[in-house]
Amino acid sequence: MSTIDYSQKIPNNVNLGEDRTLQRALEGWQPNFIHWWDDVGPEGSTNFDVYLRTAVSVDPQGWAQFGHVKMRDYRWGIFLNPGDANRQVHFGDHKGEKAWQDVPGEHRANLRRIIVTQGDTEPASVEQQRHLGLTAPSMYDLRNLFQINVEEGRHLWAMVYLLHKHFGRDGREEAEALLQRTSGDQDNPRILGAFNEKTPDWLAFFMFTYFTDRDGKFQLSALAESAFDPLARTTKFMLTEEAHHMFVGESGVSRVLSRTAAVMNELKTDDAARVRAAGAIDLGTIQRYLNFHYSVTIDLFGADQSSNAAIFYSSGLKGRYEEGKRDDDHQLKGQTYKVLEVVNGQLQEKEVPMLNALNEVLRDDFIKDSVAGVNRWNKVLEKAGIPTRLTVPHKAFNRQIGALAGIKMSPDGRVVNEVEWSAKKADWLPTPEDFAFVASLMGRVVDPGKFAGWIAPPVMGINRQPVDFDYVRFG
Secondary structure, three states: OOEEEOOOOOOEEHHHHOOOHHHHEEEEEEHHHHHHHHOOOOOOOOOEEEEEEOEEEEOOOOOOEEEEEHHHHHHOEEEEOOOOOOOOOOOEEEEEOOOOOOOOHHHHHHHHHHHHHHHHHHHHHHHHHHHHHHHHHHHHHHHHHHHHHHHHHHHHHHHHHHHHHHHHHHHHHHHHHHHHOOOOOOOOOOOHHHOOOOOOHHHHHHHHHHHHHHHHHHHHHOOOOOEEEHHHHHHHHHHHHHHHHHHHHHOOOHHHHHHHHHHHHHHHHHHHHHHHHHOOOOHHHHHOOOOOOOHHHHOOOOOOOHHHHHHHHHOOOOOOHHHEEEEEEEHHHHHHHHEEEEEEOOEEEEEEEEEHHHHHHHHHHHHHHHHHHHHHHHHHHHOOOOOOOOOOOOOOOOOOOOOOOOOOOOOOOOOOHHHHHHHHHHOOOOOOOHHHHHHOOOOOOOOOOOOOOOOOOOOOOHHHHOOOOOOEEEE
16 A cells, blocks of 8 residues: 555554564564664654655655654654565566566575675664764754655665564564664664764765765665565565655755855865865865765675675566666676776786675776766856866775775875875875864754855755755754
8 A cells, every 4th residue: 555554553564563463573572763863863852843744645746744753753664665466576587577576485594694794784874873963064964864765764674674573583683782882883874884983073974964974875776676575565665755865965964065065156266174174064074074975885885896795686686776677687697897907016907707796886887976976066166166076086086995905095096005005094084173164163053044144045946845944843
């Protein structure tokens, strides 16, 4: 069904009430989720009434409504896109067979691993962002942060439903563990490295939502192709919500650039110290933040060559981005793809079986999409008459995973020695001084229509509301 039933304790469109055992199990998990939210969710937000978007349907024409909701009372639920009884597997060894409604035994462990890894990223980002509300640059931005937080919580529910419904006791234990790991915890960290990094300030938040949530878009798109139909239907609806997260990142950085450009033009200077003294973030710092978040995010796609990626594809568990638009045989046996490797300290291209290079295929799709957005940021600078341009660094820059891990590479693609890396690292990646400077700007501004001095207001408000609307009512 496309309409979501909000009369139930757990809102859903999966007829949860017809499976009492599953319903009881999820209602048993629900208090643990609320306890996790209270413990490591958005700090100090319990009594705020926030102008939030809530899913009311999975119909793309009118799937959400807006209204003030207490954060803790947000109705997290389980929403799947409508099913198609005739849907077929359209890639891999099972191509042409009917899509699966239940987990085939031979793919059980791999599917569980995929769902757990995706599920683990959702609460991690809430934990990474929990302090940001204390330094919001405006009420508008505070509301956007909270919208992302509740939707990441919703995406956790999406994965937990699949674990409970399809994986028995193992799934229930994995669902509990999703609330026990914590971002950055020494003893029990989140599964993926990027989700254990700090998000110390709002520039980092905007870069995270631009780049790392974009990784989410590509991973979810690949899972939306899955032969396991409940996973495909779940992730398709998650993508509807994910789009806003990337918008917050892209528009946030655009607004930072707009303010920086205005200050540079007022002062008639590109001197970083003078721009900083005027309370704006200099372009060098923005570029270094970009370099860091981009390089950390492209590591999320995994090793350049991966037998797991080949298995996931051939067995129908995870497709490519926009699989249906590709004009090949969708089985890829005998096809090749170019990856980079390091030979005698230099980068070389190497042809490898495409099935083993599917992480790299997805990474390259992500890179293309990311570059397009960075070009839109450059339009802000161009329009303001600022000659500097932001760039994404070379894909081998600052890599920690795969064949490129540990190679010393400049952002413009030169292999450098240890001496040059040490000398230039502070030009390429954020320094403690950069973080301290950006932190010094992070004073909380929450009067309606007011904005911190380092960021420009948005072009328009949310859901056709004015920019100075009371998006957050403080209890």
